[in-house]
Amino acid sequence: MTRPDPRLLAHRELLIRQLAQLGVETATLHGDAQDIAVASTQADATMDRRAFLTASLRAIDRAIERSAAGTYGMCVDCDVAIAPKRLAAMPFTERCVRCQARYEEQRGRREFEDAR
Numbered sequence: 001m002t003r004p005d006p007r008l009l010a011h012r013e014l015l016i017r018q019l020a021q022l023g024v025e026t027a028t029l030h031g032d033a034q035d036i037a038v039a040s041t042q043a044d045a046t047m048d049r050r051a052f053l054t055a056s057l058r059a060i061d062r063a064i065e066r067s068a069a070g071t072y073g074m075c076v077d078c079d080v081a082i083a084p085k086r087l088a089a090m091p092f093t094e095r096c097v098r099c100q101a102r103y104e105e106q107r108g109r110r111e112f113e114d115a116r
């Protein structure tokens, strides 16, 4: 067992704090119809932000698990070491640049098919 990278733990703390703040903002929404229209637009943005933060948090948790298992920094698809620069910019990334591009391409195509 290896200790998780402190950068991962710090990033996890940050995400949790940001999620907690979103919860407070949503809970305090109130006012007349116009305020509510504005607030619901803000709520949509909050939902998007929350979804993004939640997904990031899950990715961080997986990165921490991989860190404990000693496989952190390896691409989950091809097992090649992810470029250190890429890891520094995105500590929770799971794929090398090539696999990430392929993954997003496949996912994008699926979403496009779902939309029809």
Ligand SMILES: [Zn+2]
Pocket (backbone or CB within 6 Å): 075, 076, 077, 078, 079, 080, 095, 096, 097, 098, 099, 100
């Ligand atoms: Zn890869």
